[in-house]
Amino acid sequence: DQQVKQNSPSLSVQEGRISILNCDYTNSMFDYFLWYKKYPAEGPTFLISISSIKDKNEDGRFTVFLNKSAKHLSLHIVPSQPGDSAVYFCAASGWEKAGTALIFGKGTTLSVSS
Amino acid sequence: KAGVTQTPRYLIKTRGQQVTLSCSPISGHRSVSWYQQTPGQGLQFLFEYFSETQRNKGNFPGRFSGRQFSNSRSEMNVSTLELGDSALYLCASSHATGMRTEAFFGQGTRLTVV
Numbered sequence: 001d002q003q004v005k006q007n008s009p010s011l012s013v014q015e016g017r018i019s020i021l022n023c024d025y026t027n028s029m030f031d032y033f034l035w036y037k038k039y040p041a042e043g044p045t046f047l048i049s050i051s052s053i054k055d056k057n058e059d060g061r062f063t064v065f066l067n068k069s070a071k072h073l074s075l076h077i078v079p080s081q082p083g084d085s086a087v088y089f090c091a092a093s094g095w096e097k098a099g100t101a102l103i104f105g106k107g108t109t110l111s112v113s114s
Numbered sequence: 115k116a117g118v119t120q121t122p123r124y125l126i127k128t129r130g131q132q133v134t135l136s137c138s139p140i141s142g143h144r145s146v147s148w149y150q151q152t153p154g155q156g157l158q159f160l161f162e163y164f165s166e167t168q169r170n171k172g173n174f175p176g177r178f179s180g181r182q183f184s185n186s187r188s189e190m191n192v193s194t195l196e197l198g199d200s201a202l203y204l205c206a207s208s209h210a211t212g213m214r215t216e217a218f219f220g221q222g223t224r225l226t227v228v
Contacts, residue, residue, distance in 0.1 A: 034216055034217075036219075041221075041222075041224075042221055042222070043118070043120075043204050043206075043219030043220050043221045043222050044157070044204070044219045045219070046216045046217070046218060046219075049216050089156075089157060091157075101147065101159050101162050101169075101170035101172070102147070102149075102157075102159060102206075102217060103159065104149075104156055104157035104158070104159075105156070106156040107156060107157075
């Protein structure tokens with residue numbers, strides 16, 4: 001039973017365009033969401049996070065949007081660059097599990113072509 | 115500031131053996147959590163330690179265990195190895211002192227069971 005779902009296994013985007021990665025969750029107790037980027041044979045790298053009290057958080061080219069009523073979040077990368085090509089994971093945690101027990105989606109592979 | 119360090123990077127073990135993996139968190143981080151990444155299941159939470167106590171546990175059999183030392187370093191042990199235990203094992207550390215904070219990952223230990 002997947003509590004965090006990334007329904008698109010892959011996404012291809014041209015350099016300079018916007019990349020939009022989506023994530024859905026089912027557990028209404030989740031209150032903190034994170035996005036990680038991962039290259040092969042490396043650990044995930046933290047990108048950006050958002051608390052459930054917000055609906056948007058920006059950091060440079062990365063913006064995360066949270067729609068609590070739809071239990072949906074998205075990561076926007078503008079403009080996309082070839083170096084952004086990686087696997088992107090959405091993760092969530094909730095108050096019933098204090099600390100950093102993160103539940104991950106299965107990832108979306110982003111390919112940015114020049 | 116040094117990142118999360120995991121040793122060893124690669125390991126080959128035989129079915130039935132046991133293995134111990136090590137993780138040194140970022141200085142000042144008191145929470146260490148462990149994850150298993152496999153192609154089929156993605157990133158799955160194993161357990162989290164905070165101040166030498168297991169604070170959260172995922173849905174893994176008792177063959178998977180861990181501990182944390184007073185300097186926050188952590189070890190993970192898998193006994194009676196099975197072929198299905200072949201995976202990338204990732205350790206993450208965070209402040210996790212009650213507020214939601216991001217977890218920072220090490221590069222992982224690639225375990226192959228033959």
